[in-house]
Amino acid sequence: xxxxxxxxxxxxxxxxxxxxxxxxxxxxxxxxxxxxxxxxxxxxxxxxxxxxxxxxxxxxxxxxxxxxxxxxxxxxxxxxxxxxxxxxxxxxxxxxxxxxxxxxxxxxxxxxxxxxxxxxxxxxxxxxxxxxxxxxxxxxxxxxxxxxxxxxxxxxxxxxxxxxxxxxxxxxxxxxxxxxxxxxxxxxxxxxxxxxxxxxxxxxxxxxxxxxxxxxxxxxxxxxxxxxxxxxxxxxxxxxxxxxxxxxxxxxxxxxxxxxxxxxxxxxxxxxxxxxxxxxxxxxxxxxxxxxxxxxxxxxxxxxxxxxxxxxxxxxxxxxxxxxxxxxxxxxxxxxxxxxxxxxxxxxxxxxxxxxxxxxxxxxxxxxxxxxxxxxxxxxxxxxxxxxxxxxxxxxxxxxxxxxxxxxxxxxxxxxxxxxxxxxxxxxxxxxxxxxxxxxxxxxxxxxxxxxxxxxxxxxxxxxxxxxxxxxxxxxxxxxxxxxxxxxxxxxxxxxxxxxxxxxxxxxxxxxxxxxxxxxxxxxxxxxxxxxxxxxxxxxxxxxxxxxxxxxxxxxxxxxxxxxxxxxxxxxxxxxxxxxxxxxxxxxxxxxxxxxxxxxxxxxxxxxxxxxxxxxxxxxxxxxxxxxxxxxxxxxxxxxxxxxxxxxxxxxxxxxxxxxxxxxxxxxxxxxxxxxxxxxx
Amino acid sequence: xxxxxxxxxxxxxxxxxxxxxxxxxxxxxxxxxxxxxxxxxxxxxxxxxxxxxxxxxxxxxxxxxxxxxxxxxxxxxxxxxxxxxxxxxxxxxxxxxxxxxxxxxxxxxxxxxxxxxxxxxxxxxxxxxxxxxxxxxxxxxxxxxxxxxxxxxxxxxxxxxxxxxxxxxxxxxxxxxxxxxxxx
Numbered sequence: 001x002x003x004x005x006x007x008x009x010x011x012x013x014x015x016x017x018x019x020x021x022x023x024x025x026x027x028x029x030x031x032x033x034x035x036x037x038x039x040x041x042x043x044x045x046x047x048x049x050x051x052x053x054x055x056x057x058x059x060x061x062x063x064x065x066x067x068x069x070x071x072x073x074x075x076x077x078x079x080x081x082x083x084x085x086x087x088x089x090x091x092x093x094x095x096x097x098x099x100x101x102x103x104x105x106x107x108x109x110x111x112x113x114x115x116x117x118x119x120x121x122x123x124x125x126x127x128x129x130x131x132x133x134x135x136x137x138x139x140x141x142x143x144x145x146x147x148x149x150x151x152x153x154x155x156x157x158x159x160x161x162x163x164x165x166x167x168x169x170x171x172x173x174x175x176x177x178x179x180x181x182x183x184x185x186x187x188x189x190x191x192x193x194x195x196x197x198x199x200x201x202x203x204x205x206x207x208x209x210x211x212x213x214x215x216x217x218x219x220x221x222x223x224x225x226x227x228x229x230x231x232x233x234x235x236x237x238x239x240x241x242x243x244x245x246x247x248x249x250x251x252x253x254x255x256x257x258x259x260x261x262x263x264x265x266x267x268x269x270x271x272x273x274x275x276x277x278x279x280x281x282x283x284x285x286x287x288x289x290x291x292x293x294x295x296x297x298x299x300x301x302x303x304x305x306x307x308x309x310x311x312x313x314x315x316x317x318x319x320x321x322x323x324x325x326x327x328x329x330x331x332x333x334x335x336x337x338x339x340x341x342x343x344x345x346x347x348x349x350x351x352x353x354x355x356x357x358x359x360x361x362x363x364x365x366x367x368x369x370x371x372x373x374x375x376x377x378x379x380x381x382x383x384x385x386x387x388x389x390x391x392x393x394x395x396x397x398x399x400x401x402x403x404x405x406x407x408x409x410x411x412x413x414x415x416x417x418x419x420x421x422x423x424x425x426x427x428x429x430x431x432x433x434x435x436x437x438x439x440x441x442x443x444x445x446x447x448x449x450x451x452x453x454x455x456x457x458x459x460x461x462x463x464x465x466x467x468x469x470x471x472x473x474x475x476x477x478x479x480x481x482x483x484x485x486x487x488x489x490x491x492x493x494x495x496x497x498x499x500x501x502x503x504x505x506x507x508x509x510x511x512x513x514x515x516x517x518x519x520x521x522x523x524x525x526x527x528x529x530x531x532x533x534x535x536x537x538x539x540x541x542x543x544x545x546x547x548x549x550x551x552x553x554x555x556x557x558x559x560x561x562x563x564x565x566x567x568x569x570x571x572x573x574x575x576x577x578x579x580x581x582x583x584x585x586x587x588x589x590x591x592x593x594x595x596x597x598x599x600x601x602x603x604x605x606x607x608x609x610x611x612x613x614x615x616x617x618x619x620x621x622x623x624x625x626x627x628x629x630x631x632x633x634x635x636x637x638x639x640x641x642x643x644x645x646x647x648x649x650x651x652x653x654x655x656x657x658x659x660x661x662x663x664x665x666x667x668x669x670x671x672x673x674x675x676x677x678x679x680x681x
Numbered sequence: 682x683x684x685x686x687x688x689x690x691x692x693x694x695x696x697x698x699x700x701x702x703x704x705x706x707x708x709x710x711x712x713x714x715x716x717x718x719x720x721x722x723x724x725x726x727x728x729x730x731x732x733x734x735x736x737x738x739x740x741x742x743x744x745x746x747x748x749x750x751x752x753x754x755x756x757x758x759x760x761x762x763x764x765x766x767x768x769x770x771x772x773x774x775x776x777x778x779x780x781x782x783x784x785x786x787x788x789x790x791x792x793x794x795x796x797x798x799x800x801x802x803x804x805x806x807x808x809x810x811x812x813x814x815x816x817x818x819x820x821x822x823x824x825x826x827x828x829x830x831x832x833x834x835x836x837x838x839x840x841x842x843x844x845x846x847x848x849x850x851x852x853x854x855x856x857x858x859x860x861x862x863x864x865x
Contacts, residue, residue: 048719048720048722048723049722049723049726049762049763049766051723052727052856053724053727053731053839053856053857053860054856054859054860056720056723056724056727056837057836057837057838057839057860058836059720059836059837060836061717061720061832061836061837071832073717073832373796373799374796421796423753424752424753424755424795424796425753455757456718456755456756456757457757
């Protein structure tokens with residue numbers, strides 16, 4: 001990750017980061033299409049009326065947990081929420097959480113052949129490690145205290161095969177979750193042992209010499225114990241030959257990086273539940289070779305980063321006879337990063353090691369109850385404390401120490417959240433959270449949402465939220481040659497406004513239109529100080545305005561259609577210039593159809609994003625991406641097969657490179673395929 | 682799972698025709714939304730068909746089975762949803778009833794109490810009468826109601842106070858009891 005002592009000129013970096021694209025500021029006026037109300041015909045589907053009691057009790061009703069930390073119906077959630085289910089993940093051949101996010105309205109993932117960075121609604125900062133989204137695994141915070149990384153690529157902790165569903169919750173969520181819930185919250189809910197019910201094995205192989213294997217055991221035992229234990233391994237050679245014209249000189253192999261794109265990880269997840277208690281642990285370690293010569297390292301020489309993330313937690317959830325829902329967790333977390341690369345100092349090459357090591361623990365408790373059937377109240381409190389936040393940077397031989405610092409983080413948070421059902425059709429949600437950090441002090445973040453259901457099937461939501469991202473240890477503590485720590489950083493803040501209209505059209509169709517506005521202040525960004533050093537500062541303000549529309553159709557036979565359109569305008573508050581890496585128009589379309597009974601499905605996704613401005617003030621051009629997957633299950637007992645082609649049309653497209661790259665834009669993969677076989681025993 | 686008619690006619694068709702048919706379906710007549718309340722309506726339909734009331738609860742063999750909805754109708758028209766449904770030989774009739782209308786409540790066989798109303802008030806009004814009080818809210822079966830809906834792992838489950846049902850000579854068959862959490 002991260003910054004090296006001998007990196008390319010910090011000046012270029014700082015200049016580049018404040019240069020926000022071409023100065024074409026689009027009018028933020030967006031027109032809400034006339035929103036036609038459905039003619040709701042009072043006629044329930046025959047199918048449901050004909051179901052027996054036993055069948056009815058297994059009909060799933062869409063609910064969401066992460067929007068308020070209590071289980072609620074999707075339409076009641078005081079946020080705009082998208083659910084991605086296990087079924088969808090399998091049918092579309094998603095390989096990582098990054099694939100899942102890319103497919104979802106509002107979300108964007110940029111890959112620089114080292115890390116994947118999540119962005120939301122026109123704001124995808126290069127090199128922020130996804131830190132402006134909060135990533136949760138079964139409610140457990142994954143963002144680490146050093147870089148705030150929300151890992152969604154191959155560096156992510158959860159094998160997507162183990163995901164039951166993903167809740168994507170848009171908008172400022174600090175009023176419940178504290179830091180990082182800036183643009184949204186990604187809550188990954190993993191499968192239970194009961195859903196595995198035996199042993200599952202899975203192997204896959206694909207282009208770029210990519211192979212993976214998984215073995216999972218899980219069961220719910222007669223005594224009520226539910227366990228799951230799973231391990232995954234993955235290796236990819238990556239692109240054997242990558243050309244970067246920025247390095248097109250004889251000294252740097254004419255711009256060709258040969259066999260420098262490898263990617264390897266292994267991960268595990270374990271869960272043990274009994275009664276109200278769950279013990280859960282996960283671990284992932286990934287090593288990625290970096291082909292781009294990032295941070296001014298010697299091009300076409302082995303250069304890699306290793307990131308490891310793990311945790312163990314014990315959680316408790318109990319409902320008392322008096323109707324109180326009580327929950328709590330205690331956890332211990334680790335995060336390790338190390339990067340090794342060689343740098344040319346002119347007088348010879350040195351090998352430089354950059355590393356970080358974080359250890360922390362935390363505890364949280366929440367209580368929630370509904371009073372008088374109409375008022376739900378939740379109260380929660382949380383503590384997180386680091387025991388080690390060490391960052392180092394040194395040359396190995398001759399040994400030269402540039403950085404060895406141990407930071408500290410103590411976070412205390414307390415929140416209250418309520419939902420008042422004023423009438424059957426109108427509810428008001430409001431919450432506020434206080435957070436205290438040892439670094440900058442306190443911050444208070446409120447949210448409020450009005451949810452109106454004028455009739456069954458129609459929902460209107462007006463949502464306001466404030467959120468913050470606390471400065472992390474990397475920004476507060478990292479001082480090396482050319483880079484200065486800034487311990488006086490304040491959190492960056494956001495106010496997000498959203499109006500959402502959701503409408504069922506008959507039994508099968510569901511439509512959403514959303515108008516949003518995000519106002520970001522004190523963005524933590526890089527600046528150059530008077531000595532020419534690179535330093536993080538609360539620099540710019542940013543505004544994003546946009547509109548999204550989505551229509552989705554689902555049928556009982558498994559047929560699914562979804563299309564979304566986003567128009568967004570993200571500009572720097574100071575210059576009015578368009579943000580780097582922010583496409584104005586994004587279109588996503590998905591079709592999945594049963595081809596043979598409920599056993600074989602064909603799925604196609606089409607992802608379009610209009611051009612993005614790069615740091616060098618160029619444009620990347622439009623990006624069209626089409627992925628297709630054939631998926632079958634239970635063709636033979638316990639057997640699952642899938643075959644996917646990614647970037648079917650072999651379209652060439654690039655995304656902007658961050659300041660650590662000399663490349664103004666970085667080309668993404670062309671056509672590739674994967675076949676996967678899973679079997680349950 | 683059964684195929685709905687639109688799909689079964691195209692079962693052998695390729696992907697593209699299916700997509701087209703899917704898109705055309707957008708223009709097709711709109712039906713009521715499937716949701717929590719569609720499921721609850723289906724439950725009520727089952728209760729009306731399966732639960733046994735004492736003969737004295739009906740004026741004669743042709744009298745309809747009356748379902749009363751107390752408070753706001755969250756179904757978007759329960760009468761429309763259940764139109765044409767029969768409970769044995771009896772028609773099902775849906776009425777809106779106020780929680781303060783004791784006589785109106787006592788004239789029902791099944792009363793659905795919306796979340797906006799207090800179950801205890803309704804239960805008091807029909808005390809001793811063979812009226813199956815079904816309530817939207819949790820704990821309803823403890824608050825004087827007989828059946829309550831509970832959301833559990835995204836599924837709608839039942840809570841039943843069978844003692845209360847027996848006291849008013851309402852017989853809930855084991856098919857329903859087996860699927861419910863019995864409370865006292």
